[in-house]
Amino acid sequence: MAVSARLAALSLLLFVTACGTEPAVNEPLPPPVPVARQVPADMAALVSAIDAFGLDLVTAPALASKTNLVVSPVSASLALQMAAAGAAxxxxxQMTKVLRLPEGVRPALPAFDQTDLKLSNTAWVQQGLTLKPRYTDALRDQFGTTMNGADFVRDSDGARGRINKTVADQTAGKITDLFPPDTITGDTRLVLTNALYLKAAWAREFxxxxxxxxxxxxADGSTVTVPMMHNDPEKEPKAQLGYAQGPGYQVVTLPYRGGKLAFTVIVPASIEALRGKGxxxxxxxxxxxxxxLAMxxxxxxxxxxxxxxxxxxGMPLAFTPAADFSGITDDQALLIASVRHKTFVQVDxxxxxxxAATGVEMKPVSAPAFRTVTVDRPFLFVITDTATGAPLFLGRVNDPTQ
Known part of the structure; x- marks a missing residue:
């Protein structure tokens, strides 16, 4: 089968999957079929939820204007699941519905068993903020979260720097400045981060x-010149790839060395196929x-x-003063201020x-909006009796030096 320059027709839709099968001992080339096997029912349900959530992200109208879009459904879902563990x-x-979490299944960290993939969950808690034991237990037991203290109130920029450095370290320097300047402030009380990193060699290199x-x-019909890699399927021992086709699209799967990760490309980009089948x-x-294959x-x-x-x-409440994260702490009512998400992919x-990295920043519901006012031009003033509202003095000042 030839899947050559047709890969250039319109655009590429690709994803990397973790496989549940173990390659046979001493097998030089793993099988090209990446479908997970023998996955416990609860874990299969969670993976299915992350699958659906990822499709919701990649087809979201708010992200449609991006020329290229890469999301990590696992990273984004896990970071939000950590916040949802304290929601009520x-x-x-709303969060459960948007994250597509199955009813009756406890969210948890997927059991990825491979050396090519590293996944880290971290919580950064304002000094003096008391988290509920049940919440900290959930972070530790369900998500394997590392707990860190931070002083956002006194040194928000320093705390932001430490969070960004930790994420950069967890992603081998590929995700830097997850939180740009001014995103972490003195009002921040809790930051939850997920970082995911993989580096894997093809089972058969190009x-x-x-x-x-x-x-x-x-997509607009214009063309650009790209370096197109070509495999050598005739090289001994011959390496097969995974292949499927549907109405108007083709699917190719390439296994990575060891068989625990796989790369799948769909061409042309067929969101409809993914939406319809998953x-x-x-x-x-x-x-x-x-x-x-030419790619x-x-x-x-x-x-x-x-x-x-x-x-x-469908989860607006989490970002408003009406948010209910009472499962996290009794000290202050919290809301989600931002959900930062960054990804990096290099294929050669x-x-x-x-x-990939995702950061959920949480602030107090009562945090006042910060405004700057400089009275450097003519102004009016009024002094009132607060009980009655009566204007005791009313003035206009054009020159404070007079």
Whole structure:
């Protein structure tokens, strides 16, 4: 089967999946079919929820204007699940619905068992803020969260720097400045972060001498020249890839070394196919085949605040003074101020390096809006009796020096 320059027709839709199968001992080339096997029912339900949530993100109207868009459904979902673990009432109901969490299944950290993938959850808590034991237990037991103190009140910029450095360290320097200046302030009380990093080699690398410049047709019909990698399916031992096709699209799956990760590309980008079937269903249709594949070498980054996207998706309460996060602390009523999300993906002849981070910033509901007023021009003033409102003095000042 030939899947060559047709990969350039319109655009690419791709995703990396974690596989549940173990490669056979000493097997040099893992099977190309990435469908998870023998996954416990609760974990399968959570993975299905993350699948659906990811599709909601990548098709969100608020993100539609981005030329390239990469999200990490796992990272974004886990960070928000940590916040949702302390939500109650209608706030919890809205978050559960948007995150597509199944009823009766306790959210938890997926049991990714592989050395190529690193996942970290971290909480940063304002000094003196007392979290409820049940909430800290949930962060520790369900999400494996590392707890850190921070002094946002006295040194918000220093706290922001430490959070950003930790995330950068957790992603091998690929995600920097998750929280840009002015996003962490003296009003911040709790920050929850998830960081995900992978670096994996293809089971069969693309020969560099086969990479050639070729045209890529963008969604608007214009073309751009890209370095197009070409595999060598005739090389011994012959390496099959996963292949499937549907109405107007083709699917190719490439396994990474060890067989625990897989890269799948859908061309042309068919959101309709994903919406109709879901990632797991499309992957279940992949079968081993000899595929002549030409695919661009590329690097892409995405950065966004998911507040508007999540509000439009159906969880507005979490961002308003009506939010109910009473499961987190009794000290102050909290709301979500921002949900920062950054991703990085680099695909070349050797393999893939990818990173993602999500940060949920929480502030007190009662935090006053900060305004700056400089009285540096003519002004009026009034002195009133507060009991009656009677104006005792009323004045106009054009020159305070007179």
């Amino acid at each position: 009432g209608e706030t919890a109901a 020969p560099r001498d086969r990479t050639k410049d070729m045209p890529f047709t963008r 990632i797991a269903e499309i992957l279940s249709q992949v079968q081993p085949a000899t595929v002549h 661009p070498r590329f690097t892409t980054r995405s950065e966004m605040d998911l507040k508007e996207t999540l509000t439009q998706a 002849e050797e393999g893939t390096e990818a990173a």
